[in-house]
Amino acid sequence: MKKWLVLLFVVIGMLFLSAGIVSAAKTEALIPKLILDGKALEPPVPPVVVGQTVMIPVRIATSNLGYKVDYDNKKKQVTVSSGSKQLVMTLDQKTAYLDNKPTEMVRAPLLVSQNILIPLRFLGDSLGVQVFWDNQIKSAFLFSSGNAGNGNTEQPKPTDPPDGGLIGIVDPEEGNSSEGVTDGGGTEIPPTTTVPPVITGNLLEVRYETDVVVLKYDGMISPNAFKLDNPKRIVVDIPNAQYSDVFVPAVDLTTVSQGVFEVAGHEALQKVRYSLFGSAKSPRIVLDLAQNWDYELVNDAYASELRILLKKPVTDKSVYTVVLDAGHGGSDPGAISLTKRPEKDFNLSVILKVRDILARDERIKLVLTRSDDSFPTLDSRSELANAVQADLFVSVHANSYTAATNGTETYYTREESKEFANLMHSVFAPSTGLKDNGVRNKSLSVTRKTTMPAILLEVGYLSSKIDEPKLWTNELQDRVAQAIATGIKLQLKLS
Numbered sequence: 001m002k003k004w005l006v007l008l009f010v011v012i013g014m015l016f017l018s019a020g021i022v023s024a025a026k027t028e029a030l031i032p033k034l035i036l037d038g039k040a041l042e043p044p045v046p047p048v049v050v051g052q053t054v055m056i057p058v059r060i061a062t063s064n065l066g067y068k069v070d071y072d073n074k075k076k077q078v079t080v081s082s083g084s085k086q087l088v089m090t091l092d093q094k095t096a097y098l099d100n101k102p103t104e105m106v107r108a109p110l111l112v113s114q115n116i117l118i119p120l121r122f123l124g125d126s127l128g129v130q131v132f133w134d135n136q137i138k139s140a141f142l143f144s145s146g147n148a149g150n151g152n153t154e155q156p157k158p159t160d161p162p163d164g165g166l167i168g169i170v171d172p173e174e175g176n177s178s179e180g181v182t183d184g185g186g187t188e189i190p191p192t193t194t195v196p197p198v199i200t201g202n203l204l205e206v207r208y209e210t211d212v213v214v215l216k217y218d219g220m221i222s223p224n225a226f227k228l229d230n231p232k233r234i235v236v237d238i239p240n241a242q243y244s245d246v247f248v249p250a251v252d253l254t255t256v257s258q259g260v261f262e263v264a265g266h267e268a269l270q271k272v273r274y275s276l277f278g279s280a281k282s283p284r285i286v287l288d289l290a291q292n293w294d295y296e297l298v299n300d301a302y303a304s305e306l307r308i309l310l311k312k313p314v315t316d317k318s319v320y321t322v323v324l325d326a327g328h329g330g331s332d333p334g335a336i337s338l339t340k341r342p343e344k345d346f347n348l349s350v351i352l353k354v355r356d357i358l359a360r361d362e363r364i365k366l367v368l369t370r371s372d373d374s375f376p377t378l379d380s381r382s383e384l385a386n387a388v389q390a391d392l393f394v395s396v397h398a399n400s401y402t403a404a405t406n407g408t409e410t411y412y413t414r415e416e417s418k419e420f421a422n423l424m425h426s427v428f429a430p431s432t433g434l435k436d437n438g439v440r441n442k443s444l445s446v447t448r449k450t451t452m453p454a455i456l457l458e459v460g461y462l463s464s465k466i467d468e469p470k471l472w473t474n475e476l477q478d479r480v481a482q483a484i485a486t487g488i489k490l491q492l493k494l495s
């Protein structure tokens, strides 16, 4: 087993161990929640799980969905109605009547402290309400059709990968976008149509505590954070969420573009801004900094709190860790060139040359995802980089598409990698002597799942009569390796 692999397992093991302790301690206090369109309802009794069935209080759920709810105490019958639609259920009886037609429930309605609970899934099926149960945070989510995207009960799905062709997309395993199919002219292909987002989280408050910006919410959120320069700031985007009507500090984002509050007495944090961002109008929280500080996001789903921890960077860092990733390998040849040579060999050859150049610099600690013809999975590549807390990640590939396509591209995914991508491309693209197709933004596994500035270089096209013979020459590979080494040093300000 490779040394880094052992290290990786040790690190991951420690993570699991600590996460296990934390969640074990917190599970006891967890009260299941009922969330409608991102807003937490306040049911008189919480949802319960009986066997495999999630049961929710019927009155609060349906009345908030706009249904009329009646209870006949004598018959022990609850009737949920709206217009001509009627659902009748009887306590302790599995048969319900939907518009007078008998229909079976997996479990009969229960009475808990004067409240009738019915199976969540049954409510969803019979009333056409989109529902799901998040067992991790013990929450039942309901989406009225208005928020489920044009009454469509499907969750929006990522665009299906383009079919078949392993060739033509930057990386076959990455074909999850219509963009980036290179046409050789660097033309932008417009992004696919967006589906209105399902709201799963409702933001309640943003406030500052010592070295922490706290965001309180209801429901479930999956924040993305990144740093930007000029001016220095930390940006936290929260897709599939909205500001609640009672959000604190209050702001009317229909009349002003953003809310702001100042922070006094912090070395770096000056103010916190909150606004809507992008076509989906997702909440965006921006922390304006007077100097470069690091951050860590802690999303505590149990406390319904996102904590943005501000961390003073360790100054005068003397050694940087750089992960060099030769694409593909082993059973995965990558693209096959015009002369039937596998891309994996090209990638490794260039990476080993970069290693030989940078190995002489004591300020740089190199970590290779592979140094021979082995095949680390995509996930293990990004996990390795994250585990060693790399400062930079550079992946080398060669592309393949139609015979007419040629040239050099630099790819990045996350905003914080953009500066590195531009800097690297400025030295790397000229070194190839091939056509310059520019810097491109694309969601690729290794550049998306890493947490440091990460780029993927497509040196040229193995399918091109122009590029292919040059790509296999020592001259081109030496120049490219030298340029990559220079780009890394420039980015680390080690030149």
Ligand SMILES: [Zn+2]
Pocket: 170, 171, 327, 328, 334, 335, 343, 397, 398
């Ligand atoms: Zn490749």
